[in-house]
Amino acid sequence: MSWTRRFANLLRSNRHARDIERELAFHVSERADDLVAAGMSREMAELEARRRFGNFGAQKEQTRDADILTWLDSMIDDTRYAIRMLRNSPAFTLVVIFSLALGIGANTAIFTLINAVMLRSLPVAHPEELVQLTMPGGQQSFTNPVWEQIRDNQKIFNGAFAYSSIRFNLVTSGEVRYALGNFVSGDYFRTLGLQPTVGRLLSVADDKRGCPSIAVLSNAYWRSAYGAAPDVLGKTILLNAHPFEIVGVAQAGFAGLEVGRGTQVFVPLCTEPVFRGAISFLDHRSAWWLSLMARRSPEVTATQLQNALNALAGQAFAATVPPNLRQDQERNYLKNTLAAEPAAHGVSDLRRKYRSALVALMVIVGLVLLIACANVANLLLARAAVRRREMAIRVALGAARGRVIRQLLTESVLLSTVGALLGLAVARWSSSLLVAFLSPVGRPIFLDLRLDSTVLWFSVCIAVLTGLAFGVAPAWRSARVAPNVALKANARGIVEGQGRLTAGKTLVVAQLAISLTLIIGAGLLLGTLRRITTVDAGFDPADVLLVSLDKPRSAKSTAQQLAEKSAVLERMRTMPGVTSASLSQLTPLGNSSWNEEMLIDGFTPKSEEDGLAYFNEVSGDYFRTMGTQLIAGRDFEANDRVGTLAVAIVNETAARRFYGAQNVVGKTFRYRAGKGTSNPFQIVGVVKDAKYQSLREKTLPTIFVPLTQSAELGSDIYLEARIPSGAAAAIPSVRAVIESVDPKFQTSYIPFATQVANSLTAERLLASLSAFFGALALLLATMGLYGVMAYSVARRRNEIGIRMALGAGQRRVARMVVGEVTTLIVVGFAFGVALSLVSTRLISTFLFGLKPTDVPTFAGSMALLASVALLAAYVPARRAARVDPMEALREE
């Protein structure tokens, strides 16, 4: 109780002080009155009363102290004083706060991302109980027959469910508009422990064969697309042109189990045949499309769990052996086992792709913050030197050293707190920017970047640690000052000076070392980006537009479908501005692939990988449109139809790998199809190597077959058009052309150059950010160096004056300064190179075409840093040379 009263007294500080004054003054006047009554004069009485009372001021203070929380009171005092001091030097304060905001903000931003992508648990009930089922080799995909076996026979879990991702087109024709969807099994929502916001969620009763088409929306999607209207229940949503009835909205904050992918629509697993019709996956024993998760009961031990899973696996796989397997493949299938991995953080493609990049970024910004702190520490040291007299007077007047240190630390922590608050704003803004940067066009990444307690704690800790880091050294030094030395009129003791500058110089050396590491890192990452983008990809993406054409629910035969699409192709070829156009089943770097096991006389694969070739079905003119050179033989022509000889075009790598020769025109091959082999193909042409899945890959052996000879055409296909006036600008006209041929096509457009750029997002991110931070580090280190050298010269004016009076010329003095700087640079570089050799090894997986110890990068970075540093030393050196010995000595 007295605690709260003490606190209250602090709040009403003025009134409290007045009360005490009144109480004590009353005592003194009573005493005076008594003395007057005893015969003294009024003035003598008052003096005597005062004398008897003792030290009025001191007693007042002690009385006040008894009534308040003294520690809080001193803290408030310290803070007020700190604010006043900082307001008195606005330039200093602003520079410090700005550099801290940047440093702390950058750290918090990256940490926010790390938190959202890697650390945060799923917003479901008891996420730590969730597990994901996997097969040997880390395989996470299952077939529906296996899932149904597991679903019906498992007893060990408190609930199990399956889900799969899909993109739904919300419009029936024209340019596509996608909603991200999940097929989910009946027990999905119940196992996750979620509640509906509106209506109801899917249940086991909704997941039986032949079920009605119903859907549940995610909360975020309900807000953005339906304005959070409560009457959304019963409305119909068109998913790939199939009507689904909306029965509910999921709870807020839940957007599926894949971090980074915000699912918008949930539909029952049993509705899959609605989309795929006759080729439904529900009974397909070789379609691996489902992820399985379950909730484990806390009482079940790991051994119990594994035993149950082993039994489950044995039964499930035995009952679902796919047809058409060879004997050895069947044996392998039956040997499959199940394992359960913790899945509290969900699954994430995003995490897998960017985990190491994010960690690397965290290290980078951590280093930048260190450099910023070193700078601020130097600034504070310089300031402390200026305030030496003030500190000396305080100590002389009786302040405990601890109190002085506390006062200075309050300033530091105040600076870092304000910096951190600004940094939070910087973090919020820049993490959204980062996420936008990472999102490939048209597929925004969905991350919850809210400031939760983890991030807040992180910022607070960083702020306090930063404040202490750069504040402790100057505070310690200031308090150590001996009052009599500092209070002398000419407070320029040489002994003092040397000591202080060593600290400053050590900091500068550290800054130079860390900056060098960051600059080298940036150099390596920029070099990687440059090498990747200039690699000979085998095609020329500039001015090429990729169009995805889809006509779902088309009951037409293959020949008719081909005719439709060829009609579009012919119209495209006649469109003004289009120099060439073609069709293909896949596009390079397009996240799809198709491979087959090659069967060629005279060729024995060294491994299973070695015998694979990657395929693509293309029309004539594909190579001309893509800019891939034909080296031998011919392109596909109109005569290559169904019924004529099956032909193919291979790339150089395929020719070399399977035939060992360059010119393979005329040779034949087959590939494995099911239990038998395909028809024989004859090679009619050879093209230059081109990248298939990623720019980093070692070129894969690729084989092209004609679309016109295709046995079975999917409903979707890609059209490529080379438009020299610009791919993106031509989209509206291309769209018009396609719609004029057949408005029922569903289309989506992307310039080929953008598709290539999307595949390089991680590299671009790292390169640009590391370059930015490298430049920032360079700037900060140079500022630090300049500050220390300028200060050093200013303090040594006497010494320089003496030297010049004794005969040293201007050049000699300048050389002295430059010599000091050079020493700092050399020592800094020594540490920097050592640090770099260790740390660049950590990013070696990112690098492309560069070794982590790439000598030109190291040399270039050192040259850059050295020249900038020497430039920074130019001004102090000139100032030193310009010292007039008479003036300097006169200031004694």
Place this chain on the structure above:
Amino acid sequence: MAKTKNDILQGTLGLLVLKTLATRGTLHGYAITSHIQQVSADMLRVEEGSLYPALHRMEQEAWVRAEWGTTEKNRQARFYTLTALGKKQLATEEESWARLTEGVRRVLRYA
């Protein structure tokens, strides 16, 4: 630092104040001082101001209660009253004082 006379008195100041309030009832600070001086026949002279930090500390400990009031001369003063807790504290301190003085007496008696 050697204990001066004042320090020893500071230590017992609480005891004296509690006893004063117990015998004389509600008093203001000056009255307490005067009482102690009178009753001790001026043998105890203490820096008068040092009473107040002690009084406020005792108030925080809830041994005394304080209220603003008016004196006969129509002046504003703060009046202190002993609480039940204070009475208990008085008993405790009287006992320790008795033990202390008895102990000192015995040691000094030992010739």
